Amino acid sequence: MKKILFKNVFLNGTETDVLVSGNRFEKISPCIKISDTENAEIVSAKNLAILPSFCNAHTHAAMTLLRGYADDMELFKWLKEHIWPFEAKLSARDIYEGSRLAILEMIRSGTTFFNDMYFESAETVRAARELGIRACVGMTVTNFTGEEKIEKMFARLRELPKGGAVGDDGLVRFAIAPHAVYTVSEKLWLRCAELARERGVLLHIHLSETKKEVADCVAEHGVSPVRWLDSLGVLGENVVAAHVVHVDDEEIEILRERGVTIAHNPVSNMKLASGVFRAETLSARGAKIALGTDGTASNNNLDMREEMKFAALLAKVGGNPEAVPAEEVFSWATRNGFRAFGIDAGEIAEGKLADAVFVDLNNERMFPNHNLISNWVYSADTRALRHVICDGKFLMRDGIVPAEDEILSAARELPSLKK
Amino acid sequence: MKKILFKNVFLNGTETDVLVSGNRFEKISPCIKISDTENAEIVSAKNLAILPSFCNAHTHAAMTLLRGYADDMELFKWLKEHIWPFEAKLSARDIYEGSRLAILEMIRSGTTFFNDMYFESAETVRAARELGIRACVGMTVTNFTGEEKIEKMFARLRELPKGGAVGDDGLVRFAIAPHAVYTVSEKLWLRCAELARERGVLLHIHLSETKKEVADCVAEHGVSPVRWLDSLGVLGENVVAAHVVHVDDEEIEILRERGVTIAHNPVSNMKLASGVFRAETLSARGAKIALGTDGTASNNNLDMREEMKFAALLAKVGGNPEAVPAEEVFSWATRNGFRAFGIDAGEIAEGKLADAVFVDLNNERMFPNHNLISNWVYSADTRALRHVICDGKFLMRDGIVPAEDEILSAARELPSLKK
Numbered sequence: 001m002k003k004i005l006f007k008n009v010f011l012n013g014t015e016t017d018v019l020v021s022g023n024r025f026e027k028i029s030p031c032i033k034i035s036d037t038e039n040a041e042i043v044s045a046k047n048l049a050i051l052p053s054f055c056n057a058h059t060h061a062a063m064t065l066l067r068g069y070a071d072d073m074e075l076f077k078w079l080k081e082h083i084w085p086f087e088a089k090l091s092a093r094d095i096y097e098g099s100r101l102a103i104l105e106m107i108r109s110g111t112t113f114f115n116d117m118y119f120e121s122a123e124t125v126r127a128a129r130e131l132g133i134r135a136c137v138g139m140t141v142t143n144f145t146g147e148e149k150i151e152k153m154f155a156r157l158r159e160l161p162k163g164g165a166v167g168d169d170g171l172v173r174f175a176i177a178p179h180a181v182y183t184v185s186e187k188l189w190l191r192c193a194e195l196a197r198e199r200g201v202l203l204h205i206h207l208s209e210t211k212k213e214v215a216d217c218v219a220e221h222g223v224s225p226v227r228w229l230d231s232l233g234v235l236g237e238n239v240v241a242a243h244v245v246h247v248d249d250e251e252i253e254i255l256r257e258r259g260v261t262i263a264h265n266p267v268s269n270m271k272l273a274s275g276v277f278r279a280e281t282l283s284a285r286g287a288k289i290a291l292g293t294d295g296t297a298s299n300n301n302l303d304m305r306e307e308m309k310f311a312a313l314l315a316k317v318g319g320n321p322e323a324v325p326a327e328e329v330f331s332w333a334t335r336n337g338f339r340a341f342g343i344d345a346g347e348i349a350e351g352k353l354a355d356a357v358f359v360d361l362n363n364e365r366m367f368p369n370h371n372l373i374s375n376w377v378y379s380a381d382t383r384a385l386r387h388v389i390c391d392g393k394f395l396m397r398d399g400i401v402p403a404e405d406e407i408l409s410a411a412r413e414l415p416s417l418k419k
Numbered sequence: 420m421k422k423i424l425f426k427n428v429f430l431n432g433t434e435t436d437v438l439v440s441g442n443r444f445e446k447i448s449p450c451i452k453i454s455d456t457e458n459a460e461i462v463s464a465k466n467l468a469i470l471p472s473f474c475n476a477h478t479h480a481a482m483t484l485l486r487g488y489a490d491d492m493e494l495f496k497w498l499k500e501h502i503w504p505f506e507a508k509l510s511a512r513d514i515y516e517g518s519r520l521a522i523l524e525m526i527r528s529g530t531t532f533f534n535d536m537y538f539e540s541a542e543t544v545r546a547a548r549e550l551g552i553r554a555c556v557g558m559t560v561t562n563f564t565g566e567e568k569i570e571k572m573f574a575r576l577r578e579l580p581k582g583g584a585v586g587d588d589g590l591v592r593f594a595i596a597p598h599a600v601y602t603v604s605e606k607l608w609l610r611c612a613e614l615a616r617e618r619g620v621l622l623h624i625h626l627s628e629t630k631k632e633v634a635d636c637v638a639e640h641g642v643s644p645v646r647w648l649d650s651l652g653v654l655g656e657n658v659v660a661a662h663v664v665h666v667d668d669e670e671i672e673i674l675r676e677r678g679v680t681i682a683h684n685p686v687s688n689m690k691l692a693s694g695v696f697r698a699e700t701l702s703a704r705g706a707k708i709a710l711g712t713d714g715t716a717s718n719n720n721l722d723m724r725e726e727m728k729f730a731a732l733l734a735k736v737g738g739n740p741e742a743v744p745a746e747e748v749f750s751w752a753t754r755n756g757f758r759a760f761g762i763d764a765g766e767i768a769e770g771k772l773a774d775a776v777f778v779d780l781n782n783e784r785m786f787p788n789h790n791l792i793s794n795w796v797y798s799a800d801t802r803a804l805r806h807v808i809c810d811g812k813f814l815m816r817d818g819i820v821p822a823e824d825e826i827l828s829a830a831r832e833l834p835s836l837k838k
Contacts, residue, residue, distance in 0.1 A: 067786070068793035072731075072744035105783045108802075270732035271797075273740035300797035301784050306725070312491075313689035313729070317736060321692035325491035362827060364524045365720050367486070368836050374487035378690075378719040381800040383527075408781060417787050 002041075004392070005034055009045035010361060010372075011348060018050060020354040023392035028350050048358040048386055049372055052346045053112040054304035055337025058204075058242035058263035058292030060118045061127075062098030064105065065090070065417065066297040075210055075272045083297055087119070094416050095120040099127035100407045102302055107133065107401050109303040109382045110357040112390035113343060115240060115263070115292065117177040117204050122156075128172045131403060132395055134355075136164075136341060138177025138204040141192055143185050150188075157199050164201040171391060175202035175240075180209070181217050181225040186232060193234045202238050202341070205229075208251075209243035210274050226251040235260050240340065242292060243268075244282075245275040252278070252285050261288045261340035264332065266310040268294035279315035280323040290337040291329065308333050308377045326377040358387040421460075421811070424453055428464035429780060429791075430767060437469060439773040442811035447769055467777040467805055468791055471765045472531040473723035474756025477623075477661035477682035477711030479537045480546075481517030483524065484509070484836065485716040494629055494691045502716055506538070513835050514539040518546035519826045521721055526552065526820050528722040528801045529776040531809035532762060534659060534682070534711065536596040536623050541575075547591045550822060551814055553774075555583075555760060557596025557623035560611055562604055569607075576618050583620040590810060594621035594659075599628070600636050600644040605651060612653045621657050621760070624648075627670075628662035629693050645670040654679050659759065661711060662687075663701075664694040671697070671704050680707045680759035683751065685729040687713035698734035699742040709756040710748065727752050727796045745796040777806040 003026070006018040017032040018025060019040075034040045070082035090098075095118065106114055113134035116124055121137045128135040139153040157164060157174060164174040178184040178192040196203045208214055208225045221228045226247055229235050237259035244255070244262045255262065264277050282289055291311055293302045308329045315324035338346030338355075345353040359366060359376065363384035366375050388396040395401065411417070422445070425437040436451040437444060438459075453459045489501035509517075514537065525533055532553035535543055540556045547554040558572040576583060576593060583593040597603040597611040615622045627633055627644045640647045645666055648654050656678035663674070663681045674681065683696050701708060710730055712721045727748040734743035757765030757774075764772040778785060778795065782803035785794050807815040814820065830836070 065787060066789075067784075067798055068788075068790040071790070071793050071797065072741055074740045078740075101783060101786070108783060267732065270735055271740065273735040273738050273742075275738075276736060296798070300793065301799075303784075303800065306728075306800075309725075310729075310732070313686065314736075316689055316692040317695060317733075319692050319694075321493045321497075321690065322491055323692075364520060364527060364823070364827065365486075365722075367520070367827065367830065368484060369487075370485075371487040371490070374490050374719065378490065379486055379715075380720075381722065381725075381802065383800070383802045404783070408783065408786065411786065 001039070002392070003034070003038055005032060005040050005042045006045040006050065007042060009358070010049040018348070020389070020392050023354055025348065025350050025352050025354050028348070045358060047361045049361055050348050050356050050358055051376060052334040052348055053110050053355045053357050053388060053390065054333050055290060055341065055343070055346060056106060056111045056114040056292050056302065056304055057240060057261070057290035057337050057340065058265055058294060059102070059114050059116055059302060060295030061102035061114060061116050061124055062090070062095045062118050063295035063297045064101040065094060065098040065414070067300050069297060071271075071300070075274065076212070078272065089416055090119070091416070092120045092123050094414055096123040096127055097411045097414055099124040100131065101411050102296065103127055103131045103133050104401055104404055104407050105302045107131070107388055107395045108385070109305060110385055110388055111302065111304050112345070112355040112388065112395065113338065113341065115204060115341065117179075121174065125166055125172055125174065129167060132171070132393055133390055134171045134343065136173055136175050136202055136204070138175040140177045140179055141188060142179045142183040143188065144183070154195055157195060157201065160199070162200040164199060169391065173201070175204045177204040180206040180213065181228060182213055189229065189232050189234050193232070196238055202240055203234065204240050205242065207241035207244050208246045211246055214246045224251060226254055230254050230258065242294070243274065245269055245277050247278065249281070252282060252287060256285055256287050259288065261290055263290050263292040264311060265292050265294040266314045267307055268298040270310065270314065271298055276314065276317060279311065280318065280320065283324060283328065288336065288340055289332050290340050291332040303382065304333050305376065305380060305382065312377060326374045330373050330377055354392040355390050357385055360384050360386050420458070422453070422457055423811070424451060424459050424461045425464040425469065426461060428777070429466070429468040437767070439808070439811050442773055444767065444769055444771050444773050447767070464777060466780045468780055469767050469775050469777055470795060471753040471767060472774045472776050472807060472809065473529050473752050474709060474760065474762070474765065475525060475530045475533040475711050475721065475723055476659060476680070476709035476756050476759065477684055477713060478521070478533050478535055478721060479714030480521035480533060480535050480543055481509070481514045481537050482714035482716045483520040484513060484517040484833070486719045488716060490719070494693065495631065497691065508835055509538070510835070511539045511542050513833055515542040515546055516830045516833055518543040519550065519822075520830050521715065522546055522550045522552050523820055523823055523826050524721045526550070526807055526814045527804070528724060529804055529807055530721065530723050531764070531774040531807065531814065532757065532760065534623060534760065540593065544585055544591055544593065548586060551590070551812060552809055553590045553762065555592055555594050555621055555623070557594040559596045559598055560607060561598045561602040562607065563602070573614055576614060576620065579618070581619040583618060588810065592620070594623045596623040599625040599632065600647060601632055608648065608651050608653050612651070615657055621659055622653065623659050624661065626660035626663050627665045630665055633665045643670060645673055649673050649677065659709075661713070662693065664688055664696050666697065668700070671701060671706060675704055675706050678707065680709055682709050682711040683730060684711050684713040685733045686726055687717040689729065689733065690717055695733065695736060698730065699737065699739065702743060702747065707755065707759060708751050709759050710751040722801065723752050724795065724799060724801065731796060745793045749792050749796055773811040774809050776804055779803050779805050
């Protein structure tokens with residue numbers, strides 16, 4: 001089994017060695033010795049800190065192609081007049097290249113897993129598999145998807161092993177992504193939920209993002225989105241719900257009881273003026289919170305470090321400067337996220353999957369090192385990242401992502417981006 | 420005169436050449452030819468965009484030493500229990516090294532001017548002069564400064580030429596910085612304002628940052644901070660007021676009429692839960708708005724790119740996604756800022772001072788280039804910066820700031836940072 005020994009890395013306030021064997025952390029201890037007979041590479045990590053990599057709990061990877069395409073406007077106008085017309089032109093090739101661009105950006109900002117929802121999901125799966133990142137890729141389902149397409153997706157899910165994994169390494173899997181209460185009928189919700197249970201896959205949904213969504217749902221179904229989906233039996237531990245901005249205390253309790261994971265997207269919620277996530281209350285009530293960037297079109301990047309800072313600061317806008325400290329958003333972005341997706345990562349500890357970032361302590365924004373997590377959440381940027389490992393392999397080494405130039409060149413050739 | 424010819428740089432949607440002569444942009448046009456007799460260096464800027472550099476309108480540079488020292492707590496507790504005790508230990512050497520660290524960070528994030536307020540201002544001036552950045556350095560005055568120290572500062576200002584400039588190049592100058600209404604007496608405000616007028620220097624102040632500040636001022640003086648300072652005749656075109664969170668419509672009108680520049684600090688206001696800046700209203704009423712990072716202890720970095728994103732998104736939290744679009748915060752951070760400080764920079768145009776950043780269009784976060792300003796405000800980070808020029812000279816070239824290693828090494832040796 002391939003081994004990597006990181007020497008003199010900074011972890012929990014002290015210098016230590018970290019031995020990766022295969023895809024897991026085998027041993028963490030100062031002065032690890034390895035024999036000549038072991039197949040181990042030794043990497044000096046002097047002046048680097050090791051931290052868990054990020055779990056991006058909600059995104060639309062291929063929307064990198066729409067970065068900056070339309071900004072500073074209201075959600076439904078933005079969707080109807082700009083985003084949907086652009087998306088109508090996108091081909092499978094666009095989705096593949098847009099996904100690769102997104103994965104490049106995620107690797108460069110320290111993310112090793114993303115939970116996706118978009119069209120042509122097989123292309124995003126292909127891109128993730130090729131580039132070695134973990135992903136859960138939702139097959140998006142709406143009332144406009146068409147029966148034939150839905151049947152094809154569902155047939156694909158039935159072919160796959162339980163859990164929806166593609167390939168033997170378990171890094172990439174499919175999920176079902178019924179888009180939202182305003183685009184998916186009751187019948188379709190029930191079909192999706194049933195199949196998800198049967199195949200042991202996640203249901204990745206948008207939920208209670210805007211006031212309008214809630215008001216329309218109440219007008220149509222007599223109850224709010226959370227209550228409606230709960231009455232249909234959709235909500236459970238396999239549900240990852242993005243946004244969840246407009247919920248009352250009773251709905252928070254429903255989500256907690258059902259074990260739903262909430263993917264908080266502070267930047268997107270702020271940019272589209274969707275409302276302020278009830279971070280402090282949700283945290284106090286013990287809701288399962290993870291963090292996501294949403295798509296590039298509403299962010300406009302996929303940088304989980306920046307997202308942590310926004311999450312921590314947005315939580316304080318209500319008036320409490322002690323709400324959601326740095327350590328807490330850090331756990332949303334790492335440990336909590338991976339746990340929600342059943343991935344044994346998000347912590348640097350013996351036996352855990354070897355997903356991690358190595359941060360340069362000589363970077364001016366990581367100095368002085370009064371508090372590493374505070375520096376990482378509130379001060380750093382991607383320039384401080386030296387290496388990114390996923391499942392025991394380098395995705396970025398010494399700031400280099402091998403496929404970078406090829407990904408950018410291919411994206412430049414896309415007909416959809418030519419003026 | 421030293422000339423630099425930037426070839427094939429991206430500006431306003433097209434490729435052009437930019438000729439810098441001495442400290443100004445002499446000519447901007449495609450295919451500029453220069454004769455062999457001219458002392459010109461030619462720099463290829465293919466795939467780089469040129470943009471104005473940042474004006475950081477309010478900071479406390481040397482507080483880099485307190486980065487991450489205490490987070491996630493209320494302003495007065497934070498000041499009294501953590502910041503002030505740490506500051507009491509700081510020596511002139513600390514201020515010098517902390518300022519150099521801050522300037523390094525500012526250069527690396529594209530800032531070429533900062534408006535500072537702290538102790539031992541001569542040390543910050545020295546650091547700025549050595550490193551070639553523009554600065555306006557406020558001599559901080561409070562009721563606790565002591566008469567002897569105040570007299571010494573004021574004497575120094577009287578020795579300097581009108582305007583407070585230090586040295587012939589005009590890059591660095593002094594200002595007077597009466598700290599805030601809760602730390603400066605009426606008599607001291609009047610002395611500061613008078614001397615500032617007499618010496619033609621700026622008054623750099625904190626104003627209406629928290630509800631407590633306003634309530635305490637009303638209790639003590641019968642009126643709010645803006646009204647009190649206006650009644651003293653302090654407010655005028657030479658005033659740069661940081662924060663200005665808690666103001667009513669009439670106070671906004673007072674500030675506008677007096678020509679006061681407001682230095683907005685969204686990250687600091689969010690982190691300390693000080694309240695939400697009335698961005699949309701202030702903008703609609705024609706207030707003079709610039710942007711600043713505040714000190715590192717309450718941010719925790721000096722990154723004006725990140726500050727722009729926070730400013731644009733915080734403005735939307737009130738519910739209007741069209742409030743303060745990317746172009747507007749960009750002008751706060753560049754053109755508006757430099758104008759407020761009487762510096763003929765902030766625009767890439769013939770005749771203007773040659774302060775600029777060069778941004779890598781091959782950076783994955785600057786692609787696709789649907790909208791350069793949107794990408795710069797909402798997506799980029801400092802990794803996209805290739806060069807930074809100030810007053811016609813490189814402060815960073817090809818990602819290298821010459822003094823970087825020496826600055827970090829010197830800072831590591833500070834006794835105040837040793838555990």
